[in-house]
Amino acid sequence: MAEQKTLTFALMDAPFEQSRTTTAFRLMHIAAKRGYKINVFAYEGAVGLPFNLQKPHANAVHGRSLEQENHPLPKDWVAALMRETERNGGKLDWVNCGLCVEERGAADAIAGVRRGSPGDFLKFAQESTNTLVIATK
């Protein structure tokens, strides 16, 4: 049986802002489908990605209802990624930088997200097959 790979991603961008977030989720989705273990260290604005109080909305300007707008929420992407990873024999360990969470009042995260520090990122990197830092610009 092949050795299970572990990939770590450091994310820094806040939700709803950058294409980098979409690409990061695409990369993690590929890894999830392969049953890899995935570690995420969310730093700075990225701690908002699994923020539990995100809400979809209608779009009055375009005359679309809540259902028609079908607004995507990053917290749902994180939850889906967790499910997909587990379904394929992997595990997603998502750590939000604690100080970044405090600064942004973003402590209410979805289930499965834990609070940590840059020390967790170092530990992730040391234990992983590879690490990719997707820094903000």
Place this chain on the structure above:
Amino acid sequence: MARYVLIESRDPLEASEVAGYYYDLAAGLARDGNDVTLFLVQNGVMPARFGARADKLASIVKSGVKVLADEFSLRERAIPRDRLATGVAAAPLDFVVDQMAASSKVIWH
């Protein structure tokens, strides 16, 4: 010889360090005998269009850097895969995950 995958997410026309620094880094690593792939994603695929004024990208192809462009990013921008610059090939994002799993040195820009 090390394997490098340099990911470029920006168009050289939106950030001067793309061609002025990152492409040079790729070429330099290749000149030093490393196996280097420049993987273009998001707006990074824009100079990969056939006919784009992207002399610097053409020069790093000549220096031995393999240049790939993310299929999804190309489709988003209506760039057909048969209309890419010489030396550039379309590839799925899976390539990056493959290389991460193979312990290549993967760097995002």
